[in-house]
Amino acid sequence: MNENKTNINWYPGHMAKTKRLISENLGLIDVVYEVIDARMPYSSKIKDIDNLLKDKKRILIMTKYDLCDINETNKWVKYYEKLGYKVICLNLNNNTNLNNLINITNSLMIDENNKRLEKGMKERKTRVLVVGIPNVGKSTLINRLVGKKVANVGNKPGVTTNLNWIRVNSNIELLDTPGILWPKLDENIVALNLASLTAIKEEILPIDIVVIHILNMLDKYYNEILVSRFGIDHIDNNDIENSLNVIASKRGCLMKGGIPDYDKIYMVIMNDIKLGNIKGITFDRI
Numbered sequence: 001m002n003e004n005k006t007n008i009n010w011y012p013g014h015m016a017k018t019k020r021l022i023s024e025n026l027g028l029i030d031v032v033y034e035v036i037d038a039r040m041p042y043s044s045k046i047k048d049i050d051n052l053l054k055d056k057k058r059i060l061i062m063t064k065y066d067l068c069d070i071n072e073t074n075k076w077v078k079y080y081e082k083l084g085y086k087v088i089c090l091n092l093n094n095n096t097n098l099n100n101l102i103n104i105t106n107s108l109m110i111d112e113n114n115k116r117l118e119k120g121m122k123e124r125k126t127r128v129l130v131v132g133i134p135n136v137g138k139s140t141l142i143n144r145l146v147g148k149k150v151a152n153v154g155n156k157p158g159v160t161t162n163l164n165w166i167r168v169n170s171n172i173e174l175l176d177t178p179g180i181l182w183p184k185l186d187e188n189i190v191a192l193n194l195a196s197l198t199a200i201k202e203e204i205l206p207i208d209i210v211v212i213h214i215l216n217m218l219d220k221y222y223n224e225i226l227v228s229r230f231g232i233d234h235i236d237n238n239d240i241e242n243s244l245n246v247i248a249s250k251r252g253c254l255m256k257g258g259i260p261d262y263d264k265i266y267m268v269i270m271n272d273i274k275l276g277n278i279k280g281i282t283f284d285r286i
Contacts, residue, residue: 018178022052025175028127031108032058033174035132035141038068038089041076042284043193044133046180056129057108059086059101063137066091069221069282079286092140102145105172126172134179135199142166142176193283198274207266212240214269217283225278230269 032053037044041062046052060080062073077087086104090097105126113123132138145168166174179199192213195205202210212235218226219235227233231250235243247253248260251268255261272278 018180019052022129022131022177025129026054026056029056029129029175030112030126031105031128032056033061033128033130033141034058035061035063035130035136035138037133037136037197037199038062038065038073039197039282040193040199040284041073041080041282043190044136044197044199046131046133049131049180053129053131059088059104059108061101061141062087062089063092063141064276065089065096066093067276067279067281069280072282072285075286076282076284090137090141092137092144095144098144102169102172125170127175128168128172129175129177131177132179133194133199136179138176138179142174145172145174196273196283198270202270207270208262211266211269212237214273215243218278218281221283222281225281229272229278 034045034049034053062068062077065073073089077089080087086108088097088101088104090101105128109126116123130138130142146166166176168174191200191205192210194200195202195210196214196217215226215230215235216237218230223233226235230247232243232246244262244265245260247269248262248265251265253261253264253268
């Protein structure tokens with residue numbers, strides 16, 4: 001694979017439909033929740049989202065904050081704040097910062113509702129659009145805000161397939177959307193990060209390539225995880241088989257006769273990421 005470019009076409013029909021429906025309903029929207037993964041604040045941000053959302057007020061929500069490298073992710077928080085975004089980081093497992101999100105949302109509507117009151121009109125509910133790539137926690141966020149299960153939640157990308165209005169409270173209504181990705185993933189590192197952190201389906205990229213990327217990122221930035229979790233202190237890309245053999249022994253991925261089971265190794269490493277067993281990682285760097 002080329003170091004900087006790859007040619008992955010990824011645009012299921014429901015994603016194209018979602019973009020069309022967002023454009024058609026944009027006039028109804030007051031505020032946008034743009035949801036990204038705190039472990040990949042650049043890779044998980046939809047490239048052409050500004051063209052789609054125009055000048056709508058926006059809150060950039062970094063989910064899975066409990067799984068990220070806080071020091072590195074906070075650099076991205078400052079980066080996006082300098083660009084003018086309101087940024088909030090969430091741990092959706094314990095509802096941390098949800099009230100802050102609601103307060104920020106309400107504050108964005110103060111001017112609008114003051115104008116309505118001056119005209120003798122009632123304040124109206126804030127209509128919020130929730131957008132983001134697959135599997136960044138949009139449905140979990142909605143369920144936490146509402147306090148019950150209203151959106152499908154799965155650990156596979158692309159669970160939500162329709163647009164749905166959901167009432168959060170007396171002031172806020174949400175419009176949920178399926179995950180969106182751009183038609184072509186032409187940045188190799190972005191594609192590999194997305195695959196590594198389960199934002200695109202596993203069959204889009206060869207799993208062995210994705211796993212080697214994960215190991216290389218750990219080797220580069222989080223060597224202590226490589227040592228403690230997989231029993232190796234360095235990845236030799238000229239002899240990757242040796243590294244995988246050591247991991248097989250460390251994690252019990254062996255067939256009869258002590259032969260390494262590479263398919264099992266790949267699944268163990270992918271599941272370590274998917275299930276959140278590996279914490280404190282951020283793969284994007286400013």
